[in-house]
Amino acid sequence: MDTAEKVDWAALNAHAAGRPARRLVTKAITAAGGERSPGVVLEIGAGAGADALQFARRGWMVHAYDSDDTLAARLVENERMSGTVHFHHTDITDVQQFPTAQIVYSTYTLGLLGPDALPRVWDRLVAALPRGGVMAVDLFGENDSWAERPDVATLPLPQIDAMFRDFHIIDRTVRDEDGRFLADKKHWHVITTLARKLR
Numbered sequence: 394m395d396t397a398e399k400v401d402w403a404a405l406n407a408h409a410a411g412r413p414a415r416r417l418v419t420k421a422i423t424a425a426g427g428e429r430s431p432g433v434v435l436e437i438g439a440g441a442g443a444d445a446l447q448f449a450r451r452g453w454m455v456h457a458y459d460s461d462d463t464l465a466a467r468l469v470e471n472e473r474m475s476g477t478v479h480f481h482h483t484d485i486t487d488v489q490q491f492p493t494a495q496i497v498y499s500t501y502t503l504g505l506l507g508p509d510a511l512p513r514v515w516d517r518l519v520a521a522l523p524r525g526g527v528m529a530v531d532l533f534g535e536n537d538s539w540a541e542r543p544d545v546a547t548l549p550l551p552q553i554d555a556m557f558r559d560f561h562i563i564d565r566t567v568r569d570e571d572g573r574f575l576a577d578k579k580h581w582h583v584i585t586t587l588a589r590k591l592r
Protein backbone atom coordinates (compact mmCIF):
# COMPACT_ATOMS: atom_id res chain seq x y z
CA MET A 394 0.00 0.00 0.00
CA ASP A 395 1.53 3.29 -1.04
CA THR A 396 -0.85 6.01 -0.03
CA ALA A 397 -3.71 6.52 2.40
CA GLU A 398 -5.95 7.33 -0.58
CA LYS A 399 -5.71 3.74 -1.81
CA VAL A 400 -7.32 2.31 1.31
CA ASP A 401 -10.95 1.31 0.87
CA TRP A 402 -12.12 2.81 4.16
CA ALA A 403 -15.74 1.90 3.47
CA ALA A 404 -14.82 -1.80 3.25
CA LEU A 405 -12.61 -1.59 6.32
CA ASN A 406 -15.25 0.28 8.32
CA ALA A 407 -18.00 -2.14 7.29
CA HIS A 408 -15.78 -4.96 8.51
CA ALA A 409 -15.17 -3.18 11.86
CA ALA A 410 -18.79 -2.17 12.42
CA GLY A 411 -19.47 -4.82 15.03
CA ARG A 412 -16.36 -4.30 17.13
CA PRO A 413 -16.85 -3.36 20.77
CA ALA A 414 -16.20 0.21 21.83
CA ARG A 415 -12.64 0.94 22.88
CA ARG A 416 -11.82 1.26 26.58
CA LEU A 417 -10.58 4.76 25.80
CA VAL A 418 -14.25 5.83 25.59
CA THR A 419 -14.82 5.01 29.26
CA LYS A 420 -11.50 6.54 30.26
CA ALA A 421 -12.38 9.78 28.46
CA ILE A 422 -15.85 9.97 30.01
CA THR A 423 -14.41 9.36 33.48
CA ALA A 424 -11.71 11.99 32.98
CA ALA A 425 -14.35 14.49 31.86
CA GLY A 426 -16.51 13.74 34.91
CA GLY A 427 -19.21 13.03 32.40
CA GLU A 428 -21.06 10.22 34.15
CA ARG A 429 -22.96 12.93 36.03
CA SER A 430 -23.45 15.47 33.28
CA PRO A 431 -22.69 14.28 29.75
CA GLY A 432 -21.67 17.00 27.33
CA VAL A 433 -20.36 17.22 23.79
CA VAL A 434 -17.68 15.03 22.24
CA LEU A 435 -15.94 15.41 18.89
CA GLU A 436 -14.89 12.15 17.27
CA ILE A 437 -12.34 12.63 14.51
CA GLY A 438 -12.37 9.72 12.04
CA ALA A 439 -15.36 7.91 13.48
CA GLY A 440 -15.25 4.98 11.04
CA ALA A 441 -18.27 2.73 11.50
CA GLY A 442 -19.13 4.51 14.73
CA ALA A 443 -18.64 1.88 17.44
CA ASP A 444 -17.11 4.47 19.75
CA ALA A 445 -19.42 7.34 18.74
CA LEU A 446 -22.47 5.18 19.46
CA GLN A 447 -21.04 4.18 22.84
CA PHE A 448 -20.60 7.84 23.83
CA ALA A 449 -24.21 8.45 22.76
CA ARG A 450 -25.51 5.45 24.71
CA ARG A 451 -23.92 7.07 27.74
CA GLY A 452 -25.75 10.30 27.11
CA TRP A 453 -23.19 12.33 25.18
CA MET A 454 -23.90 14.48 22.14
CA VAL A 455 -21.36 13.35 19.54
CA HIS A 456 -20.13 15.27 16.51
CA ALA A 457 -18.61 12.46 14.46
CA TYR A 458 -16.42 13.34 11.45
CA ASP A 459 -15.37 11.04 8.63
CA SER A 460 -14.98 11.18 4.85
CA ASP A 461 -16.49 7.67 4.66
CA ASP A 462 -20.22 7.52 5.36
CA THR A 463 -20.51 4.00 6.80
CA LEU A 464 -21.73 5.57 10.05
CA ALA A 465 -24.66 7.31 8.34
CA ALA A 466 -26.59 4.05 8.06
CA ARG A 467 -26.35 3.51 11.82
CA LEU A 468 -27.86 6.82 12.93
CA VAL A 469 -31.23 5.09 13.28
CA GLU A 470 -29.75 3.88 16.57
CA ASN A 471 -30.07 7.46 17.84
CA GLU A 472 -33.69 6.59 18.61
CA ARG A 473 -32.65 4.17 21.31
CA MET A 474 -30.00 6.28 23.02
CA SER A 475 -30.05 9.05 25.57
CA GLY A 476 -27.40 10.93 23.60
CA THR A 477 -27.17 11.71 19.89
CA VAL A 478 -24.68 11.26 17.07
CA HIS A 479 -24.47 14.06 14.52
CA PHE A 480 -22.51 12.77 11.55
CA HIS A 481 -20.37 15.19 9.52
CA HIS A 482 -19.53 13.57 6.19
CA THR A 483 -16.49 15.62 5.32
CA ASP A 484 -12.73 15.72 4.93
CA ILE A 485 -11.51 16.62 8.43
CA THR A 486 -8.79 18.87 7.01
CA ASP A 487 -11.51 21.06 5.49
CA VAL A 488 -13.19 21.81 8.83
CA GLN A 489 -12.13 25.34 9.76
CA GLN A 490 -13.77 25.39 13.19
CA PHE A 491 -15.08 22.58 15.38
CA PRO A 492 -17.91 23.00 17.90
CA THR A 493 -16.91 23.52 21.52
CA ALA A 494 -16.66 20.14 23.24
CA GLN A 495 -15.72 18.65 26.59
CA ILE A 496 -13.95 15.70 24.92
CA VAL A 497 -11.96 15.41 21.69
CA TYR A 498 -11.61 11.74 20.78
CA SER A 499 -9.75 10.13 17.89
CA THR A 500 -8.27 6.68 17.23
CA TYR A 501 -6.11 5.56 14.30
CA THR A 502 -6.92 8.67 12.29
CA LEU A 503 -4.93 11.81 13.20
CA GLY A 504 -1.70 10.44 11.71
CA LEU A 505 -3.55 9.70 8.47
CA LEU A 506 -4.21 13.41 8.00
CA GLY A 507 -0.52 13.68 7.13
CA PRO A 508 2.37 15.81 8.36
CA ASP A 509 1.23 18.96 6.52
CA ALA A 510 -2.38 19.02 7.71
CA LEU A 511 -2.02 17.56 11.20
CA PRO A 512 -0.57 20.68 12.91
CA ARG A 513 -3.39 22.94 11.75
CA VAL A 514 -6.11 20.37 12.53
CA TRP A 515 -4.51 19.87 15.94
CA ASP A 516 -4.66 23.60 16.68
CA ARG A 517 -8.37 23.61 15.74
CA LEU A 518 -9.07 20.62 17.99
CA VAL A 519 -7.22 22.19 20.93
CA ALA A 520 -9.21 25.40 20.35
CA ALA A 521 -12.47 23.42 20.59
CA LEU A 522 -11.69 22.37 24.16
CA PRO A 523 -12.31 24.76 27.05
CA ARG A 524 -10.03 24.69 30.09
CA GLY A 525 -10.58 21.31 31.78
CA GLY A 526 -11.58 19.65 28.51
CA VAL A 527 -10.25 16.18 27.75
CA MET A 528 -8.13 15.11 24.78
CA ALA A 529 -8.29 11.33 24.21
CA VAL A 530 -6.37 10.57 21.03
CA ASP A 531 -3.70 8.42 19.50
CA LEU A 532 -0.84 9.34 17.19
CA PHE A 533 1.56 7.14 15.26
CA GLY A 534 5.08 6.94 16.71
CA GLU A 535 8.36 6.85 14.83
CA ASN A 536 8.69 3.02 15.03
CA ASP A 537 5.52 2.56 13.01
CA SER A 538 5.96 0.95 9.56
CA TRP A 539 4.12 3.91 8.11
CA ALA A 540 7.11 6.12 9.01
CA GLU A 541 8.21 5.27 5.43
CA ARG A 542 5.14 6.95 4.01
CA PRO A 543 5.35 10.70 3.38
CA ASP A 544 1.56 11.02 3.53
CA VAL A 545 1.28 9.71 7.11
CA ALA A 546 2.38 11.69 10.18
CA THR A 547 4.59 9.54 12.42
CA LEU A 548 6.01 11.48 15.32
CA PRO A 549 8.82 11.11 17.87
CA LEU A 550 7.61 11.09 21.47
CA PRO A 551 9.07 14.52 22.36
CA GLN A 552 7.08 16.01 19.48
CA ILE A 553 3.90 14.37 20.77
CA ASP A 554 4.64 15.66 24.26
CA ALA A 555 5.11 19.16 22.82
CA MET A 556 1.62 18.95 21.30
CA PHE A 557 0.33 18.40 24.85
CA ARG A 558 2.24 21.30 26.40
CA ASP A 559 -0.99 23.00 27.51
CA PHE A 560 -2.34 19.76 29.00
CA HIS A 561 -1.91 17.60 32.08
CA ILE A 562 -1.32 14.03 30.88
CA ILE A 563 -3.56 11.66 32.83
CA ASP A 564 -2.72 8.41 31.08
CA ARG A 565 -0.42 7.20 28.30
CA THR A 566 -0.44 3.80 26.62
CA VAL A 567 1.89 2.63 23.86
CA ARG A 568 1.25 -0.13 21.34
CA ASP A 569 4.61 -1.16 19.86
CA GLU A 570 4.17 -4.53 18.18
CA ASP A 571 4.00 -6.41 14.90
CA GLY A 572 0.51 -6.80 13.52
CA ARG A 573 -1.50 -6.46 10.33
CA PHE A 574 -3.36 -3.84 8.38
CA LEU A 575 -5.78 -5.42 5.91
CA ALA A 576 -3.74 -8.11 4.12
CA ASP A 577 -0.37 -6.53 4.94
CA LYS A 578 1.96 -7.17 7.84
CA LYS A 579 2.97 -3.99 9.59
CA HIS A 580 4.52 -2.73 12.79
CA TRP A 581 2.17 -0.65 14.88
CA HIS A 582 3.58 2.11 17.06
CA VAL A 583 0.56 3.88 18.42
CA ILE A 584 0.81 6.32 21.30
CA THR A 585 -2.47 6.99 23.05
CA THR A 586 -2.73 9.98 25.36
CA LEU A 587 -5.52 10.96 27.73
CA ALA A 588 -5.01 14.52 28.90
CA ARG A 589 -6.82 17.46 30.47
CA LYS A 590 -6.44 20.98 29.11
CA LEU A 591 -4.83 23.30 31.65
CA ARG A 592 -5.54 26.71 30.17
Ligand SMILES: C[S@@+](CC[C@H](N)C(=O)[O-])C[C@H]1O[C@@H](n2cnc3c(N)ncnc32)[C@H](O)[C@@H]1O
Binds near residue numbers: 402499
Ligand atom coordinates in the same frame (compact mmCIF):
# COMPACT_ATOMS: atom_id res chain seq x y z
C1 LIG B 1 -8.15 3.42 10.55
S1 LIG B 1 -9.79 4.11 10.41
C2 LIG B 1 -10.17 4.37 12.15
C3 LIG B 1 -11.63 4.35 12.43
C4 LIG B 1 -11.99 4.36 13.91
N1 LIG B 1 -11.57 5.60 14.54
C5 LIG B 1 -11.38 3.18 14.62
O1 LIG B 1 -10.49 3.36 15.44
O2 LIG B 1 -11.83 2.06 14.34
C6 LIG B 1 -9.46 5.76 9.85
C7 LIG B 1 -10.70 6.53 9.54
O3 LIG B 1 -10.32 7.87 9.25
C8 LIG B 1 -11.04 8.32 8.13
N2 LIG B 1 -10.23 9.37 7.51
C9 LIG B 1 -8.94 9.29 7.13
N3 LIG B 1 -8.52 10.46 6.63
C10 LIG B 1 -9.59 11.30 6.70
C11 LIG B 1 -9.80 12.67 6.35
N4 LIG B 1 -8.82 13.42 5.82
N5 LIG B 1 -11.02 13.20 6.59
C12 LIG B 1 -12.02 12.46 7.10
N6 LIG B 1 -11.88 11.17 7.47
C13 LIG B 1 -10.67 10.60 7.26
C14 LIG B 1 -11.26 7.09 7.26
O4 LIG B 1 -12.37 7.23 6.41
C15 LIG B 1 -11.47 6.03 8.32
O5 LIG B 1 -12.84 5.87 8.64
